Amino acid sequence: MHPLVSIVIPAYNGARELRRVIPMLDAQTYAPLEIVVVDDGSVDDTPDALAELARERSHLCWVRQDNAGAGAARNRGIAEARGEFIAFLDCDDVWPDNAVEARMKPFLEQDDPEIMGVYCPADFIDEHGEKLLEGPLFDYSLPFDRMYFTSVTGSAFAPTCVILRRSALDLVGGFREELSPAEDFDLWQRMLRTGGCFLKVRSCRVGWVQHPASTVHTRLGFHHAQCVEVLDQMYKGLAPGPCLPEYSGPMGDVLARRDRVNRALGAGIMAAASGHRDTARELAREISLPFVRLLSVDGLMGTVRFNILRVLCRRESEWPENVWPEVAPRVLPWLRELDADLGGCRNLRELIRRLSGLPDGGKA
Template sequence: MSTGTHLVSVVIPAFNAGATIDETLRSVRSQSHERLEIIVVDDGSTDDTLAVAERHADQDPRIKIMRQGNAGVAAARNVGWQAARAEFIAFIDADDLWAPSKIERQLQVMIDGGERTGLVYSWYAWIDAKSRVNVKSDPVYHAGEVLDYLFEGNFIGNGSSAMVRREALVAANGFESGLRASGAQGCEDLLFYCRVAEAYHFAVVPEYEIGYRYLPNNMSSDMTRMFRSWMLVADEMAARHPDRVALLDRGISNYARWLLRRALIGGRLGYFASVLALLGRRNPLLAVKVVALGLPRDIASAAWWMSRGLRHRELRRPPPSFLIGDPNQSRC
C-alpha cells in the first residue's frame, strides 16, 4: 500500500534550543514523505528558539508553533500530540536529526504491521555539537511483544526514534510529566515505551536514521537524576508486573553499570559515587554484585577506551557528519 497519502504529525518539544533547532527543522522539512504536520512546542524558551522556528514557519506552511510556560519535555510532547491531526505521530527533540527517509520507511512498516503494531523505531547514531557521528548504536531487531526486552534496557535509546499510532498514545496516557515533578526527569521515553508495549507490538526499521545529540549539558548528562528516573519507571512496572521483578532488577543493574562506566570514562567521579550510593540504598545485594562482578570488567574497559582515545586522537580522521536533506528541494 502506498504511504504517500497518509498525514504524519511530527512533534518537536523545544526548550532553549536556539543553537540546534534550525538544523532539526531542516532535517524534518526535507523528509522524503512530504505530507507532514510539523508542530513545534516552545516550552518557555528564553533564547531565540521561537524566532528560529518562526522563520521556518514563514517558509513552510506545514509548521505550526505552540507556546507554553516551561513544564518539561513530557508536558510539551503531550501538548503537541493532543493537538495533532494525524493517526501516526513521530517525535523528535529539538537538538536531534533525522535522515531523509526516516518517516517514509517507518510509515510503511507501521502500515504493513497492521493495527496491532503501535510503535516503529529505527537505529541511531550519537552526534556531537557539530553533528558529527561519534558512534552508532548496536543493531537491535526486537519486534512484536517487547516488554521484557524493555525491562532489561531501553533498546530504542532516545525520544527521537519512534513513530507511534495515535490509539497507542491514548492507551499509554501519553508521556508521564510526574517524573519531572518528582525531581527524576529523564526516563520519560522508557516509561512511555513500556506502557505502549503492554498493549501493542513494536516493529523496527533496521537503518541508522536518527542523529541523537549528546552534549555535556543535555538532560541525560545528569547521571544521578537519570538513575532515579529509571528506578521510578521500574517501580511502576513492578507494581503491574510482579512476576517480572527479576527482569527489572537486571535492567537496573545494566543501567547502573552503563552509568558507572560513563562516569569513569568521563572522569566524573562525583556521579560515579552518587549512582553507586543510590543503587546500594535501593538494593544492597545488587550493588555488591555490580561492584564485585561487573565493575572490574567495566573499569578495565573504561581504561582501555581512554588509552585508545589518547593514542589515536591525532591519527583519527575527522568523523563524518550525519546526513540530512535539503528543505529547499522539498515541496516548500
C-alpha cells in the same frame, strides 16, 4: 493518499537548532507531514526563529508554554497535532531524508493492529555530528524484529527513533510529565504492557546527539532514581493493560532487582568517571553481589567503555589510549571500593586487573 504524520518537536532555547532542523525536514521524501513545535518557555530568540520559519511553511505550526520539561512539551505537541501517526524529534537530532518514509512503510504495507509503533537504530553522535560509537544503538536482534513487553528492559530507544500510532499513544495517556527525563523510558514500557509491539525498521538510521551538559549526564543520581521507579512498575500489575503473570510476584521482584543493579552499575561508572564521587558512592550501595556474579568480565569491560564514552561524549576511536588515562584515577578506586564493599567479587577483580593493564591504568 498517505496518512498524515505529525512531527512533534520540543524546544527550549533552541533557536539555532531549529534554524537547522526545520530546513532539514524540507527534504523528507514522505508526504503529507505536519510539524508541531512547542516552545517550552525559551528565553532566547526561539519565538522569532519559529515565526520566521513558519512564514515559509504552511505545514509548520508552533505554540508557546511556560517551561515544564520535555515530557510536558511533547504532550502539548501531541494535543495540538492532527496526524494519525506521531513522530518525535528533538531539535538537535539528525534525520536522513527517508526517515519518515522508511518508518511509515510497515504501516502502509501491513494491516497489523499489533504494531503500535516502529523504531529504527540510531547513531550515537556528538554536537558536531561525529560518531561516538562505531556501531548503532537500539539495533536489537529480536524474533521477526518485534519488540514485546520485557524484550528490552531498559529505555528501548530514543524518542527521535520512533513513529507511533496516535490511537496506541492515546490509549496510555501520553508521557508522565513528572518523570522527566525518564518519561520516554516509561512511555515505551507502558505501551508494551498493553500487549502490542514495536517493529524495527532496518532501512534507516537517525542521529542521536549527546551533550556533556545534559540532565542525564549532570544529574545522574536523579535520573537513576526515576529509571528505578519505571523498572519497579514494569513488574507490577498496573493499568493500562495486563502484566504478564510470569513477571509478577517473587520472580518479578528478582528480575526488577537485577535490572536495578545493572542500571546502578552503569550510572555509578558514569558518576565516577565524571568526578561525582558522592553520587558514585550512593549508587554503589544499590549494587549487590549475586547479580554482579552473573555478568561476564567481557560484558563488564563493555559496560565500562560505553558509560565512560557516553558521559564524556568521546569517540570510541579514542578508547582506550586517549580516554582511559583521564578517568582511570577516578574509576579504578571506585571499582576497588565496590569490590571491598561486596566482600570480594571474582568478576570485579578480573575487571580491575584488565583495566589496570590499559595505558596508565596502573597509576590510578
